[in-house]
Amino acid sequence: MELDDLKTVWAQYDKKLTENLKLNEELLKKMNLDKSKQEMQKPLNYEIGTVVITCLLFLYLGVSTFRFASEMKFFIPGLVSSLLTLMGLISSIKKVNSLTKIDYFNSSVVELQKSINIAKKKAILFRKIEYYVFPLYVVSFAPIFVKAVYNIDIYIKSEIYITGLIVALVIYYPFAIWYYKNGYDKKLKNTSDFLNDLNRFEKE
Amino acid sequence: MNKILKVGKDKFISVIKDNQNLIFKICHSYCSNPDNRKDLQQEILMQLWNSFSKFDGRVKISTWIYQIALNTAISFYRNDRKRKDKNVTIDASVISLSNFEYAPEQDENVTMLYQFIENLNAMDKALILLYLDDNKYKDIADILGISETNVATKISRIKKILKEKFSNN
Numbered sequence: 001m002e003l004d005d006l007k008t009v010w011a012q013y014d015k016k017l018t019e020n021l022k023l024n025e026e027l028l029k030k031m032n033l034d035k036s037k038q039e040m041q042k043p044l045n046y047e048i049g050t051v052v053i054t055c056l057l058f059l060y061l062g063v064s065t066f067r068f069a070s071e072m073k074f075f076i077p078g079l080v081s082s083l084l085t086l087m088g089l090i091s092s093i094k095k096v097n098s099l100t101k102i103d104y105f106n107s108s109v110v111e112l113q114k115s116i117n118i119a120k121k122k123a124i125l126f127r128k129i130e131y132y133v134f135p136l137y138v139v140s141f142a143p144i145f146v147k148a149v150y151n152i153d154i155y156i157k158s159e160i161y162i163t164g165l166i167v168a169l170v171i172y173y174p175f176a177i178w179y180y181k182n183g184y185d186k187k188l189k190n191t192s193d194f195l196n197d198l199n200r201f202e203k204e
Numbered sequence: 205m206n207k208i209l210k211v212g213k214d215k216f217i218s219v220i221k222d223n224q225n226l227i228f229k230i231c232h233s234y235c236s237n238p239d240n241r242k243d244l245q246q247e248i249l250m251q252l253w254n255s256f257s258k259f260d261g262r263v264k265i266s267t268w269i270y271q272i273a274l275n276t277a278i279s280f281y282r283n284d285r286k287r288k289d290k291n292v293t294i295d296a297s298v299i300s301l302s303n304f305e306y307a308p309e310q311d312e313n314v315t316m317l318y319q320f321i322e323n324l325n326a327m328d329k330a331l332i333l334l335y336l337d338d339n340k341y342k343d344i345a346d347i348l349g350i351s352e353t354n355v356a357t358k359i360s361r362i363k364k365i366l367k368e369k370f371s372n373n
Contacts, residue, residue, distance in 0.1 A: 003335075003363040006370075009313045010336040016311075017225045020301045025217055027298045031246060033213070033253040104272045105255040108349025109330055112275050194282065194326075201327045202350055 044099045047092055054089040061085055061141075064148035073155055074147050080140035084133060091126050095119070110202050117195050124188045131176040135169050216256050220249065223269050224299045226337070230270075231299075233321045233329055234277040242297050244280045248273045249298060263346075270334065270347050278326045320369055328362065335359055 065078030098119035104112065142161070146154045154161055220227070227248055235241040251272050259268055317336075321329055327348070334344045341359075345352045 003359070003366050006313065006317055006366070007336055007338065009311075010317065011338070013311060013314045014225055014229075014337070017228060017301075021224050021228055022300055023217070023221045023224050024296070024298050024300065025221075027296060028217060028220065028249065029213070031249065031298070033216075033250065104251050104275050105258055105268065107275075109271065109274050109278065109327070109347060110349035113278055113327075116279060190282075197325060197327065202354075 044096065047096045047099060051089065051092045051096055054085060054092055058082060058085040058089055060148070061144060064144055068144065068147060074144050077140035077142075078144035081137060081144060084137045084140070087133075088130075095123065098122075110198055114195065114198050117191050117198070121188065121191045121195065124184050124191065127184060128180055131180055134176070135165075135172055138168065139165055212256065216253060219256075219265060219269075220252070220299075223266060226266065226269055227273055228299050229337070230273045230277050230333060232318060233333055234281045234326075236322060240280075244277060245298055247280055248276045251276045264343075267343060267347060270339075274330045274333075274347070278330065281326050316370070320366060324362075328358070331355070331358055332362055335362075 061078060061082045065075060065082055068074035068078060098115070101115060102112065102119075107115070143154045146152050227245065231241045231245050231248070235244050252269065255268075255272055259265070321332055324332060330348060331344065334347060339347075341352045341355045344355045348355070
């Protein structure tokens with residue numbers, strides 16, 4: 001049987017569907033479509049919230065770093081944590097930008113799937129950076145934050161600080177490597193493979 | 205405001221009613237599992253509702269539905285395994301077969317066709333569905349975002365595979 005003959009079979013099937021399909025209007029109304037709209041906005045709202053919080057944190061760290069600029073032991077961690085927070089802020093802004101660009105109506109299938117998967121790939125890769133940078137962030141964040149908020153010099157209790165850091169790093173890194181390998185590597189591979197499929201589909 | 209919303213909803217329901225075949229076929233092609241199919245159906249309806257106010261009549265309503273439904277189905281299909289954790293708002297299918305004497309499984313050729321579609325990748329699935337539903341190459345190209353020549357090449361390739369498959373059975 002040729003594909004054109006199957007078109008006839010498909011047309012007959014479509015006719016049968018027209019006779020037999022039933023739209024349950026009550027159920028459709030029950031779906032609470034307006035609420036679903038809010039539900040679908042959740043990832044975007046979450047990212048906007050992250051941008052606002054990260055922005056406030058960046059400003060606070062920036063001001064605090066400037067306040068203790070004369071003391072290198074606070075200035076350097078302050079600078080490092082401010083830069084890392086800025087990186088996080090830029091990433092969140094990019095995520096918001098990608099999410100607002102996703103338009104199911106005005107984009108063709110290839111275009112939309114590509115933009116979804118490029119954004120997904122970037123998010124997965126950025127998550128990896130986040131995992132690896134996290135200990136450095138804690139190390140640099142703690143002194144300036146504790147000093148700015150509680151006016152306590154964390155270095156006075158250096159034994160506790162250093163022991164805490166070593167324990168955190170020893171436990172954290174193997175876990176982060178394991179978690180990324182098991183949770184994200186496969187996702188990243190699937191996303192990259194699908195992007196390659198889309199490129200091939202577009203060009204062939 | 206509520207009145208406008210009600211009119212919008214009524215209009216939306218009527219559009220869905222007129223195009224329920226299309227949504228049904230897309231769901232059947234992308235989801236073999238009935239529970240997942242129900243979820244996909246709901247997700248497509250939600251996406252359609254979310255974009256409904258933006259529909260300005262520049263393209264045919266069916267083109268608009270194809271575009272949104274296929275995009276949703278492809279995204280859903282790729283995340284199928286994660287679906288178990290998602291909250292389903294309603295338990296039953298919004299679009300269902302009223303006459304249980306007829307099911308796609310009863311038509312051998314349609315069943316074979318669905319089996320063939322099931323084995324295609326997400327993008328080829330979209331292409332063949334658009335072709336079987338008698339869309340013009342230009343419309344298929346616009347919906348998918350590829351050239352008309354590309355559509356023709358791919359369809360001729362699928363035709364060859366399908367011919368072999370059907371002659372073997």
